[in-house]
Amino acid sequence: MLGTKKSGKWKIVLLVLSILLVLTGCVGSGGSGGSSIPSGGEQTSTPGGQTGQAGGQDAGAGKVIRVGVGSSLTTGDPHMTGSYADQAVLINIFDPLVRRDASGKLQPSLAVSWEIVGDKTWEFKLREGVKFHNGEDFNAESVKFSLERVFKEGSKSPIQELRSFESVEFVDSHTVRIHTNTVDPYVPDKLALFAGMIVPPNYIQEKGEEYFHSNPVGTGPFVFESWVKDGSLKLKANPDYWGGAPKAMGVEFKFIPDAQSRVAALLSGDVDVINSVPTTAIGSIESNANLRLDKADGIRIYYMSTAYTSGPTQDKRVRQAISYAIDTQLLIDKLMGGYAVQIAAPVATSNFGADVDLKPYPYDPQKAKQLLAEAGYPNGFEIEMNTEPGIYTDIAQAIVQMLADVGIKVNLKPLPGAEFDDKYESGQLAPLWNSGYSIWQGDPTTLISTFFITGMPRAKYFNDEFDKMVNDMKQMTDADQRKKALHDILKKLHEDAPWVYLFQGNDLYGVNKNVNWSVPYDQLLEMKTASIQ
């Protein structure tokens, strides 16, 4: 009696559980099959209908593109954020003075041309006939106001790049001169995003800074409509955009921090595009008949730091041995789903100077052992390593195994994110540690000065000759000369191996097949040329 009662209970529990699992289990295999195709079509037409009410007259001209993004917008003010993810969204509302193209070259945007006119003076010619969304004219005044907003004493902006700026001189209505306190060949580069975004002076003075944070007005291809913080940002097309009206009727950014939920939103047709596709979701997107996986080379490089103030890794041969001992291709295949490319130096493929003639260290454990023996460690040694949560821990664990094969015993101590960050910033991590770095500046100079120049807290590679090479390069105003110098610097970094340069991770986007867009090469979710059927 009791027995049957019990089994009856379990039957019900099991039944409900198995129904849930069976129903949801269909997703992986059956998702590409019949059911999702018609319903997917239905889904995308619904929001089109909704926007019809908002946009009205031009029905059929385009629809709203819905983009699911991983990190939510913190402010509508491009000068009050140090987050690249914010710029990636705000680029649709604001235009920078210059814009970097896929090959890392600077192209005109709100500035049509620029040149160096004195040792410490740059002159920018501005585009004529551009208006802000509120009707205000774009001119030299707006540029002076915008730049001073960032670098003037007492500025609330977290952006520090303009520290070399001294003043902005109004030459005529569409010409400005920027005076710097040192020779700064990077002035145009620094105006490609963040500080280079131009904001409307009259609007801000009238409505106040705080109002501007949540009601942004720019010159960009889309006009601000509404924003629910941590929810969504709605933009509508700017038909008078100086670069030509966008094809889509609008863009809606939905902020979905959880990666699995973001993928689910794409699979269910709630959004048309998502960024930061986790490697675990590649399969379910590729196997879905409505979706495709778009890939860009990416700007994030993954590395392990080996140079240290004391211990065996002070020796260049030991560092090289570690580079030879790591099977990077295996890491790429197993941990990155194959979506990464090996690198030979701290530079991403789209960066200035990426055309340097270098090959990654091959996987060669024999050579590694030989170098270790030469350095006086024929039986290897013991060393500590730190890592941070996420993919970095997986990479670190694999590396520990690989180094064990050549006799190096690594004691891995994974740290919680906040603790890792603190020790990372202050340079207190173990002799070995691994992380990643996004070279969004389009040029590896910032990275090099942060991690390899004596005196910076994170730099443990002490080389006076190298410091001089970098400082000299920073003074060069001629681009060709500077590139050559940068090549030499990268070659030196390859040879001396203060880092193990692992790979450059691809940026992965899940995209509905009815969306036409150019895949962002720099993670900026710029939608001005995108369209949706």
Next chain:
Amino acid sequence: MAAYLARRLVIMVISLLGATVVAFFVLHMTGDPTNLLLPDDALPEEREAFRKQMGFDRPLIVQYWDFLSGLLRGDFGYSYRYQQPALEVVLERVPATVEMMIAAIVLMLVIAVPIAVLSVMYSNKWVKSAYIAVTFLGQAIPGFVLAILLILLFSVQLHWLPASGNDQGLKSLIMPSIVLALFGAPQIIRLLRTSLASVMNLDFVRTARAKGQTQAKIMFFHVFRNALIPFITILGMQMGILLGGSVITETVFGWPGLGQAMVQAIDNRDYPVVQAGILLSAFFIMTINLIVDLLYAVIDPRIRY
């Protein structure tokens, strides 16, 4: 009554003070947010200057005093991340969370009360099955797993409901409230069932039965009211659990509420926002508890303060 209320309010203020200590010191022990606010290549001296400007270089106890005296003026500080007053950031998110919690509470009651009542009144197979299914599954499946299963089923597979966000009214509300409700329902069912069953055995119920009243009438006019006190208590406690549960639920469902704002603020070390969020939540829970205690006297005339 008035004396009791006054005493409770004093205790509440002391508890809130305790909450400020925990919120402030635990957060600040993890370091200051300078590194997150400044770009990577900021020079050491720039970091120091920034620390000074923001006041992070002062002793913690001084910073705490600053924070506390600000609170007395209703000033929770300024959000580093959103560039607006922290209290404003938090209050903006409250409606979304309250909406979700109300939906969850209503759904929880709709599920729990009938199952508890019926399982006391009848012992047939279907009632038992429902009782077992809800209590077992509700407690056995973690909220975030259930959330993902529901998303896969209703959004990805069937396309009935949006996978995230709160911009589609009732449709957006369904899955988050199911997740929250199923998590809290088992406790309510068990407790209500026990307390109903114990009242069922009391003399006055037998008397009512002897008078020839129907089962339903006995249940609703006699038993239920007498079983209400433990029920109200657990309902009050559920509010706290719901508020905690909403953090995970909001993250999974991309719900722009208090929970998600807190998670983001912690990630970004936006201390003023975290502190404002903690204090607001603490205040909310304490108020609920106070209301529950006062309700006892309303429900049960034997209780006096």
